Amino acid sequence: MRILFLGDVMGRAGRAAVTERLSGLREKWQLDFVVVNGENATNGAGLSAAHAKALLEAGADVLTLGDHAFDQKDMLRFVEEEPRIIRPLNFSKVAPGRGARVFPAPGGRKVLVAQVLGQVFMKRPFDDPFSAIEPVLKAAPLGVQVNAALVDMHCEATSEKMAMGHWCDGRASIIVGTHTHVPTGDAMILPRGTAYQSDAGMCGDYNSVIGMDKAEPLNRFITGMSKGRFTPAAGPATLSGLFVETDDATGKAKRVAMVRDGGLLQPAAP
Numbered sequence: 001m002r003i004l005f006l007g008d009v010m011g012r013a014g015r016a017a018v019t020e021r022l023s024g025l026r027e028k029w030q031l032d033f034v035v036v037n038g039e040n041a042t043n044g045a046g047l048s049a050a051h052a053k054a055l056l057e058a059g060a061d062v063l064t065l066g067d068h069a070f071d072q073k074d075m076l077r078f079v080e081e082e083p084r085i086i087r088p089l090n091f092s093k094v095a096p097g098r099g100a101r102v103f104p105a106p107g108g109r110k111v112l113v114a115q116v117l118g119q120v121f122m123k124r125p126f127d128d129p130f131s132a133i134e135p136v137l138k139a140a141p142l143g144v145q146v147n148a149a150l151v152d153m154h155c156e157a158t159s160e161k162m163a164m165g166h167w168c169d170g171r172a173s174i175i176v177g178t179h180t181h182v183p184t185g186d187a188m189i190l191p192r193g194t195a196y197q198s199d200a201g202m203c204g205d206y207n208s209v210i211g212m213d214k215a216e217p218l219n220r221f222i223t224g225m226s227k228g229r230f231t232p233a234a235g236p237a238t239l240s241g242l243f244v245e246t247d248d249a250t251g252k253a254k255r256v257a258m259v260r261d262g263g264l265l266q267p268a269a270p
């Protein structure tokens, strides 16, 4: 199966890049399944129901969220109405929605999509992601119950992401990191067949500080004082993510490639 994952969509610029270019990429790269992280799509903080609908309409099969899952309050309800949205498994015991689900793919195939939050350097303490993902992977064995499985590992620390990659190696098709908004150059297939990248990077304007207009972040770093609000940078966005081709029988990754399309980042594609 040919799967594309796109990292955190950042504000209007990120949304525009997805709505303008994803359907073309689906066709060009003959994609079977597309997962998009939407946690920053609405003004950089959360995902509104309207913007979730727009990203799904643009060609995403599933949207994942993150620590900003419910910054837009209408997501508290919409996540229960729209099964194609996945919030972190370990967000909170009382969070609405689901942290993992099996989705249909073309040709009667099945794809598990799950998301977990890490614990290292995060603003809030979340439950242990390793024990959270364990029963989910056990319930959907690769090559038996599902043809592919993707886990979005949403956290700051590359060490924690790599540990998750190895913990799930051979049991998931793809472990991909999100949240830092900067793509790492370590796309690889781990020894037991799981495609891995520490961070997919954001879909946003890279002439920025992790997607925000650079004036206010610079001001805060330089002066230690807050002068205004953070607003998403509005220039042309790069679509950043990971392309993975999997074996339908085993669910293991056969090929992995970093994706960078448009905007400031140098192009990379399958």
Ligand SMILES: [Fe+2]
Pocket: 008, 039, 040, 066, 178, 179, 180, 181
């Ligand atoms: Fe993010």
Ligand SMILES: [Fe+2]
Pocket: 039, 066, 067, 068, 154, 178, 179
């Ligand atoms: Fe995040």
